Amino acid sequence: MINRSAFTRKIWGIAAVVLVFVATFLATIPALAEETGEATVDSDMWFRVLTLADYNTRVVVAGTGLLGLAAGLVGSFALLRRRALMGDALSHATLPGIGLAFMFATVMGWDGKSLVVLLTGAALSGVLGTLAIVGINALPRIKEDTSLGIVLSVFFGAGIAIMVVAQQMSTGHAAGLESFIYGKTASMLSRDSWLIGATGLFVSLVGLSVFKELKLLCFDEAFTQSLGYSRHLLDLVLMAMIVLVTIIGLQAVGLILMIALLVIPPAAARFWTENMERMSLVAALIGSAAAICGSAASAIFPQLPSGATIVLVCSSFFLISMFFGSRRGTVFRFFRRLALQRRVGRQHLLRALYEQQELQEERGSKLAEQAIPFNNLLKMRSWSPAQLRREIRRAVNDQEVLEFPDQTLRLTAAGMVNAKQLARDHRLWELYLITHADIAASKVDQDADMIEHVLEPATIAKLEQLLAQEELMALPPSPHPLGEAKK
């Protein structure tokens, strides 16, 4: 029924994930403590950052917050479109553009490191990468992940080659270009923050205005087209938004870590809701909260790179969601599964007892009064003695079963009523399978076993109607011989 071993394996797996995270966090703490000691971070500093006393902090926090908001929103679409790593590919694809823009500006005698120049280069190269992805996707037999991988590696390789050449230029220092890879929010100028914030806001507004169309695209591509929307156009709009968010995010969180803001908040939001609107809302909130916390932490501890800090805050949110998410969180699902397991176990026990009693009645009225031996029950299903004892203990507590010292059992009056009802549901379904689905009588037991636990009263009523025969309204006899489980 329920695959216990696979489930336990998964639990162990998740435990291992947590363990590694915790271990690495612990490993950072001594280093952190040392740094903070040297940097003399006092409570005043904390206070100033947390109350946004400095103009610079305020601007930086607002800018990255809006960036996180936009990334969460756009990322939700990308995730549902199964293109979560699009941001990864496109952020790598911007590198050649950055290098070429720097070289071009330097040759023309402009400031090679001005944000406008670099972002223009990044945008152009990102658009080229987008077109390349669309083009490679159109080839036969190349899957989406492959086209992302090709664009990512080839563009990034070209970018590195160009960067090496750019560093050989005699004028203009290419050295600072690395901040595009690691991100330095703390040293971000307020002018840059405004640009990032405004673009983040713009992307969010665009995302909201085409929300309905993109939602349609994510869930039913064919229907989208039949409604007259162009799939390619919508895809391009989505990718354009990703490119925009990515290139403005480069400065704040860095080339490689920008992807985290696009992927992690939506993935975390999946654990909380099944509703698209709510999911993108949760993702946007997680994204902006992580961006704000991360950049604030980076402002307090100058040694913490802002990009990495933002990502780690994001990952913590993800871990929390993975465990305690109200919809798919592991803890939530664990308890739901446990409850189901208990219900199924109780129903199995009651029905087994009832069927044993029925069997004894058939054999002779004298036997009918006797209690059922434990060993007879054990042979009914493929349960282990320990499992069966656990079920019996629970049933005894619920006063549905009486246990006698000589290892025999009997249903109580209340247990009898419930067991009869369960056996009836089971047999109704069996009869339905035999009469309406043409399944052999020897096969129906297992099929009915799967479904009997989730039969609702309405379904039972329908079954009764379908099998409307007078004698069935009472408990029908089992259509197959009762007894030992087929192993």
Next chain:
Amino acid sequence: MNWLIVDWYWPLDGWIVVAGILCAVSAALLGNFLVLRKMSLLGDAISHAVLPGLAVAFLVTGSRNSLPMFVGAVVVGILTALFTQWIRSAGNVDEGASMGVVFTTLFALGLILIVQTADRVDLDPGCVLYGAIEFTPLDVIDLWGLAVPRVIITLSIVLLINLLFVVGLFKELRIASFDPELATALGFRASIIHYLLMTLVAVTAVAAFESVGNILVVAMFVVPPAAALMITDRLGRMVVYSAIIAAVGAASGHVMAISVPAWFGFRSTSTAGMMSVSVGLLFLMAALVGPKHGVVVTWARRWLTSWRILSEDIVAFLFRQEERSTNVAADLKSICSSLMVPAWKARVALWREARRGTIIKSAEGTFRLTPAGTRKAQELVRSHRLWESYLVQELALTSDRIHDKAERLEHFTNKDLRTRLSDAVTASEDPHGSPIPPEAQ
């Protein structure tokens, strides 16, 4: 080589090319199966994720000895694959998303660890990202009296292991890649093959990234297999082709790294970067002119077919005109308007058919079929009407819906098929009342 590049120096550049080829081929061999399993980005994910493994290995052992570093990185690389699997099943998100969550988190952790220990360690994140294939020849080991770079030995071992894995378990890999359920039914665990593959991917990525930089290995995991996929349909050939493409890409990449910047007056550039660019160009070439699925080839095939269909349509049109009334001949205008083609296309097709001797142009500008043209047209019209009768008779289609289908099928019907159709069809006229012409003699 000196005719192409001035700065070529065999003892250095030779080893660099060999290291590049070894790394590229090892990655490409495994990459075939990653591409087929839609996990192309795993190489990228692992290359970023190993950072904390390196940092922790350093923190634990306190040395920059390469063995602990290697082990730490491989362990984290395997963990990346495992975590990706678990998060995917727990969160019900696709492979890409769970990969993204895992590797960005690990990378961020690694970055913080490295920054925090930066005072004491000389672990350069730049080195982590770009590697340094150019330094390959500097670190040599004496091997039977021959000075061989250490990197070459490491990469040769990796290549050998990967080669043994792919060749030895080829059958299992093939089944596990295309049909994991069948693999389980056949009695071997597809998941074991999967984790073995993941482990080797991690080992290869780490070994390559330590020696030649990770961008090269990320590119080689994806691009050569994708290029091979454009060339062939068979898995065995795909593996061989991908290895060849990877080797050619690596060798030409180093040549490009030295020669291309020189054209613009710069010194040589990153070899790893240029190797991925060059293999990207090879992919572009395969995508364009691949014999089966290449864009140019497909396009040319379609173009030729469309011309053939046009000339066949013209011949069939003339046949039908002559069939209706023998003295009305068709001119260019009536051909264009009834076949709905621009005049230039009709002219080209008519000229082609005239050269083949199926059509004669009269002095008044009308066109007539020659005896050869009549035979050709008769076959087409016979195919068309046979199909129409067949569709009505066997598929019970109404007579207003059959013309378009027959119009398409007539161009792809040969004599054998016509014989079988005429055996099946009982009527001597098509559903519109026109006679089905006999097979041309």
